[in-house]
Amino acid sequence: MAFIGAALISQEAYVEIKVLRRHGKSLREIAKEVGCSVNTVRRHLEVSEKPRYERQVKRERKLAVYESYLRLRQESAKPLWIPATVLYREIKARGYMGGMSQLRGFLRSLKPSQTEEPVIRYETMAGDQMQVDWVEFRKVKDPLYAFCATLGYSRASYVEFVSDMKIETLIRCHQNAFEALGGVVKQVLYDNMKTVVIERDAYGVLVAI
Numbered sequence: 001m002a003f004i005g006a007a008l009i010s011q012e013a014y015v016e017i018k019v020l021r022r023h024g025k026s027l028r029e030i031a032k033e034v035g036c037s038v039n040t041v042r043r044h045l046e047v048s049e050k051p052r053y054e055r056q057v058k059r060e061r062k063l064a065v066y067e068s069y070l071r072l073r074q075e076s077a078k079p080l081w082i083p084a085t086v087l088y089r090e091i092k093a094r095g096y097m098g099g100m101s102q103l104r105g106f107l108r109s110l111k112p113s114q115t116e117e118p119v120i121r122y123e124t125m126a127g128d129q130m131q132v133d134w135v136e137f138r139k140v141k142d143p144l145y146a147f148c149a150t151l152g153y154s155r156a157s158y159v160e161f162v163s164d165m166k167i168e169t170l171i172r173c174h175q176n177a178f179e180a181l182g183g184v185v186k187q188v189l190y191d192n193m194k195t196v197v198i199e200r201d202a203y204g205v206l207v208a209i
Contacts, residue, residue, distance in 0.1 A: 012161070015146065017044045019135055019159050023150045062098035063106055066091045070103075074110055081111075124152035130185040132174070134165055134193055147173035149181070152189075156181060170195050 013034050020030045027045075031038045069091065073082055084104050088096075091103070129152035137144040147160045147170070158177040162169050170193075178184050190196045 014044060015137065015161075016159060017041055019146055019148055020157060021045055022135070023131075023148060023157055024155060025157070029155075061102065062096065063091075063102050066094065066096055067106060069094075070106065071110065074107075126153040127183065127185055128152060129187045129189060130177075130181075131189045131191075132177075132193070133191045134195070147177070149174075149177040151181060151185070165193075165195050167195055 013036070016034055017030055020033060025033070027038050027041050031041045034041070070087060073087060073090070084100065084107055087107070088100055088103055131150045131152065133148050135146040135148055137146065143163055145162050145165055147158075147162060149158045150156070158180050160173050160176055162173065174188075
């Protein structure tokens with residue numbers, strides 16, 4: 001079971017949320033398919049990083065006394081950006097005893113966040129295309145994979161959890177997907193699946209098994 005905030009859902013539902021989001025589903029669409037609230041979906045998607053360990057007593061960083069100077073230098077240089085190597089020499093001459101990595105980390109915090117580009121959805125006709133890919137969760141002990149198939153027109157998805165990615169498993173998953181989705185599409189797109197692609201031509205179509 002996975003616990004996020006006040007919601008308790010199964011591990012399968014947790015995995016399904018991740019998979020559906022990867023295939024372009026909105027929060028509302030995911031919540032409807034999984035059977036939970038939009039807030040629960042949002043919390044699951046937000047919790048993607050492992051908790052970081054922090055010392056109880058934080059030591060003062062060697063760069064702390066130079067941060068005001070660095071901010072002022074970058075502000076005065078706008079719209080240009082002063083490289084870390086240049087500023088490193090400057091604060092080194094002023095007595096800085098720390099390393100370059102600490103300086104680079106601080107300078108990254110000064111850079112304005114870039115606006116994400118809008119997602120452009122590729123539209124196809126009904127029955128034309130289906131996108132297929134593997135999602136890998138565990139490799140070594142008790143391997144777990146997910147076969148994911150998404151229709152290009154309706155964005156309807158079929159997900160099946162399996163223990164291997166063999167060609168026999170792939171064929172069976174295709175058959176199950178076609179049966180669940182109610183028909184066979186004209187074209188299936190693969191994203192460099194090792195089970196399918198043996199060679200790729202940069203100027204032509206992929207060579208598949």
